[in-house]
Amino acid sequence: MKEFYPERICAVCREDxxxxxxxxxxxxxxxxxxxxxxxxxxDPTTGQMVCPDHAADPRAKNCTE
Structure with missing residues (x-):
């Protein structure tokens, strides 16, 4: 079974x-x-970075830095 890996493109600026x-x-x-x-x-704990569209979403509350 072939695994799918998403393209590594920024959702905001569309850079590769x-x-x-x-x-x-x-x-x-x-x-x-x-x-x-x-x-x-x-979020330094997970390494996640919130996109501007979701900065106010409660699921991104740990993305503070």
Missing amino acids: LDELEIAYGDCPVCEQFVCEGCDDGY
Whole structure:
């Protein structure tokens, strides 16, 4: 069975994250990748970065840095 891995593209700026030398993480709400230049908060415990669309969502409450 072939496993599916999502493309590593920032959901906000649409940059290819494999080509950028920048940190990124998945949004805890929509699960899309977000680069550190576009994130609206970071959770150091999980490494997740919330996208601007979901910054106010309760599921992103730990993305404070």
